[in-house]
Amino acid sequence: MTVSKPGSYCHQPVLTQQVLAGFAAMPQPEHLLDCTIGGAGHSCLLLAAHPHGHLTGLDQDPGACQAAAMALAPFEGRWHINNCNFANYLPPPQRNFSGILADLGLSSPQLEQAERGFSIRHAGPVDMRMNPGGGETAGQLLQRLSEAELAALIRSYGEDRRARSIARRLVARRPFASTTDLAAAVAGAYPPRQRHGRIHPATRSFQALRMAVNRELEALATLLERGPEWLLPGGIFAVISFHSLEDRMVKRAFLNDHRLERLTRKPLTADPEEVAWNPRSRSAKLRLARRV
Ligand SMILES: C[S@@+](CC[C@H](N)C(=O)[O-])C[C@H]1O[C@@H](n2cnc3c(N)ncnc32)[C@H](O)[C@@H]1O
Structure with a gap:
């Protein structure tokens, strides 16, 4: 699925079939937390697949939050977006999620817009902050x-x-x-x-x-520590990482955290067909765990 809309926010979500399958059976009431909503590619698919579900989306990039709000418009009344770093997020009291997704790293628009300062090929200021x-x-x-x-x-x-x-x-x-x-x-x-x-x-x-x-490893460590507390029993924790250090952190947390039961011994990765049409998926690794 391509997420494309006015304002030219265009990001191909990775491993969509694996993510949908991972969240297929969640405890009720279905309320997902997308910690990295980006262009809401995964969020739209998840809301479409769970017609009674609700979703809270986070992103530290205000531009991503705006793009996500536009993409989520057809799901009126079923979502809420919070412009914040997931490491600083505090769920409302009594809120327990049936699933948490974190799709780490950058979105394609962040990478490609020269003014954001992430691009090797397009001259921009040496910035690289996801939250400008x-x-x-x-x-x-x-x-x-x-x-x-x-x-x-x-x-x-x-x-x-x-x-x-x-x-x-x-x-x-x-x-x-x-x-x-x-x-x-x-x-x-x-x-x-x-x-x-x-x-x-x-x-x-x-x-x-x-x-x-962006203190990315510190933010991930905080999420891995706090995330399990935000889940209902049986709730699903899914993390997609693109860097070996991140994947190692997720692997260790899902193996050693007594609050979690590991669902994937080896990470799920993109098949050759997905890599062919979405090269960004080449290094994506999805790990899943369930709150015990
Ligand atoms: C790979 S993109 C997510 C794409 C999204 N899954 C989709 O389908 O459109 C990662 C997003 O996470 C955001 N992000 C990365 N680290 C974050 C953090 N610590 N807190 C909040 N947002 C973060 C980035 O700004 C970016 O928009």
């Missing part, structure tokens, strides 16, 4: 970190073996006027023959900076 209303930008982070701190960040979050030479170049060349300048500086740390592959050499460094700017 506050917090340190990637440009400010790049100014503040020492070379050793930057190398550690690119190595751990970006899993890039050239982290040290990339950090050395970035510290020598900062500040950066645009994302494309930053991407070119990272690419310069690679030998010329490795600069023009299918995947841009700055992809991993951009990912690392984005994860740090």
Whole structure:
């Protein structure tokens, strides 16, 4: 399903069949929490599949909340959106959810709109905040970190073996006027023959900076700790991750948390057909657990 509407918010939700199957049997009353509503692709499918269900959607990006509200218009009276970070969310008293979904990372519009500062190919400010209303930008982070701190960040979050030479170049060349300048500086740390592959050499460094700017692993840790408390007995907890560190955190939480029963020993992944028409799904991993 393509979510597309005026305002050009267009995001293909991943692993939709697996998500629908995961939430097929939920305790009553059916009230879902979509922690990362984005363009509401998953939310629309879930509301359509559960005609008596209700949904609360969260997103820290106000633009995503607006896009989600437009997409959800046909389901009038059955949803509510809260513009917040899921790590700061407090459900209303007495509210227990029958299912929680978190589809982590960025939406396609965030990635593609140059002014958001996530794009390697389109020049924009070095920003990378999912919530443009506050917090340190990637440009400010790049100014503040020492070379050793930057190398550690690119190595751990970006899993890039050239982290040290990339950090050395970035510290020598900062500040950066645009994302494309930053991407070119990272690419310069690679030998010329490795600069023009299918995947841009700055992809991993951009990912690392984005994860740090948005404190993504910290937010996920908070959600994994609090989420089970928000579920009804038998309620479903589903997390889609795109990074090995995130997947490891979800795997451990679903295995070790005494409040949860793991439903997927191995993560569910996209089949070749989905990868062919939605390349973003290539690295998506879905894990499911049930509140005991
Ligand atoms: C992959 S997109 C979700 C797409 C959505 N499932 C759909 O079908 O359209 C991830 C969304 O989560 C939001 N997001 C990421 N981390 C968040 C957090 N900690 N709190 C709230 N929203 C977050 C992003 O702003 C983005 O809109």
